Amino acid sequence: MRETDRSGRPGLARPRPERGTPPAGVPVPRPRRALHPGAWWLWALALGTAATRTTNPLLLALLITVSGYVVAVRRPHTPWARSYGAFVKLAAAVLVLRLACAIVLGSPIPGTHILFTLPEVPLPDWAQGIRLGGRVTAEGLAFALYDALRLAALLICVGAANALASPSRLLKSLPGALYELGVAVVVALTFAPHLIADVRRLRAARRLRGRPDKGVRGLVQVGLPVLEGALERSVSLAAAMDARGYGRTAEVPTAVRRTTAALTLGGLLGVCAGTYGLLTAAGGSYGLPVLLAGLASALAGLWLGGRRSVRTRYRPDPWDARAWLVSASGAAVAALMILAGALDPGSLDPGVVPLEPPTLPLWPAAAVLLGLLPAFVTPAPEAARDPRKEPTT
Numbered sequence: 115m116r117e118t119d120r121s122g123r124p125g126l127a128r129p130r131p132e133r134g135t136p137p138a139g140v141p142v143p144r145p146r147r148a149l150h151p152g153a154w155w156l157w158a159l160a161l162g163t164a165a166t167r168t169t170n171p172l173l174l175a176l177l178i179t180v181s182g183y184v185v186a187v188r189r190p191h192t193p194w195a196r197s198y199g200a201f202v203k204l205a206a207a208v209l210v211l212r213l214a215c216a217i218v219l220g221s222p223i224p225g226t227h228i229l230f231t232l233p234e235v236p237l238p239d240w241a242q243g244i245r246l247g248g249r250v251t252a253e254g255l256a257f258a259l260y261d262a263l264r265l266a267a268l269l270i271c272v273g274a275a276n277a278l279a280s281p282s283r284l285l286k287s288l289p290g291a292l293y294e295l296g297v298a299v300v301v302a303l304t305f306a307p308h309l310i311a312d313v314r315r316l317r318a319a320r321r322l323r324g325r326p327d328k329g330v331r332g333l334v335q336v337g338l339p340v341l342e343g344a345l346e347r348s349v350s351l352a353a354a355m356d357a358r359g360y361g362r363t364a365e366v367p368t369a370v371r372r373t374t375a376a377l378t379l380g381g382l383l384g385v386c387a388g389t390y391g392l393l394t395a396a397g398g399s400y401g402l403p404v405l406l407a408g409l410a411s412a413l414a415g416l417w418l419g420g421r422r423s424v425r426t427r428y429r430p431d432p433w434d435a436r437a438w439l440v441s442a443s444g445a446a447v448a449a450l451m452i453l454a455g456a457l458d459p460g461s462l463d464p465g466v467v468p469l470e471p472p473t474l475p476l477w478p479a480a481a482v483l484l485g486l487l488p489a490f491v492t493p494a495p496e497a498a499r500d501p502r503k504e505p506t507t
Contacts, residue, residue, distance in 0.1 A: 148190075149492050151279035153437035158275035160444030161485055164451040165267035168462035169260040172474040173482060174267045180485040181274040188488060189277050190495040193311040200310055201273025205266035212262035217250050221258060223466060225251025256466045283431055308347065312340045370418060378415030384408020436491050443487035450481035 158181070165177050189195045217232070232247035316336045320326070325335075388405025454475065455462050461475035 148280075148283075148431075149440060149488075150431045150433050150437040151281075151284035153433070153440040154279040154488075155275045155284070156441040157444035157485070157488060158271045158278070160441075160448040161274075162268045162271035163448040164482065165264055165271060167448075167451045167455050168478075169264055170462055170464055170472050170475075171260060171263050172472055173462065173478060174263045176474075176479055176482045177267050177485070178270050180482060181271050183486065184489045185274050185277050188492055188495060190280075192280070193308065194281060195277045197310060198273045198277035201269055201276065205269040205273075208269065209259075209262045209266050212258050212265075213255065216254055216258035218246065220245050220248055221251070221254025223251075223254045223257045225253030225467065225469070227252035227469060229255070253466045253469050256469060260464070260466070309340060309344065312343050316340065374415050374418040376415075377411050377418065381408045381410070381412025381415055384411055439491050440488045443484050447481055447485045450484075451478060454478040454481070 161177055161181055165174060168174065185198050189198065229250050229252055231249050234245060234247035237244060237246065313336060316339055320336065384404050385408035388401050388403075388408055391401025391404060451462070454477070458475065461473070461478065464470065464472040
């Protein structure tokens, strides 16, 4: 096809730019890389470690708020990222169950503030130490609430890692020696998000058809297609793994195999001995050196064991400055919380006998706020694409 230019002379027709394409000469911004998934897991596990060091409900609520805010502003628009709500519901269920057990089975914490009294069921002599019913004290409920809130905060931190880190990208970043184990863990971690997505999809489809999606009948009629989809997904996954040569190993010399086994076993024993030394008063002098030596030996064993894995990485995720900042913020929260427990244990573990209201310690609370750093140094998630707004040709 020929057309005339501005001077009236015939010339070749210029191709029209596609809809949504920037004009010529305008620089196209490069999309920012997503954060390394290992950094998200280190950040979340560090927050969980900080949660295990305190029973102060105010600090635990602050930890839950920090992790929830980071998830709210940095969670990607993917199906597996919706699992955070399931972890929050699981944490709430743990909280309710712990309080119910404290009410029905009693609490080992003595108390003088009696809230109410339940009918007590007499038990035989062999069940000494166990009671059903009886007095319910405010001290016992406060102790159960503090203990359950700590476990709930740990579950929510793990849920934050599941919502922020891509399981497939995390598998790609594992060392070669842990590849098979990593595949099993990733498959287990992705089972719950896919299951939740299938349940939501099937319930929405039943509501559109005017069928019940709640109650026992709705649960049974939704559960069968969900199990069928899980079975089909597992068969497809097994076929894909077999087609990609999953489980193949390279030939390595016998000396390398023995050295790898010795380093790995010695490293694990060193980690156990060093951890035991750090937890006991008598082993404070040798605990940290043995722990560091064990970690070095285990890492060397993993590096040598990776030579047996025949695989390559497509577009590996770099560990950049943002990953260091995110992981360092979580590590700072955990380290400062451990330091606060050593310097002022009373502020992290409020007493229940006698019952006293918890107070918010200032500098441990400021340390927890360091966990908000990923919300400002990491890139925002890409907006979900609407198929109705896709360009047409």
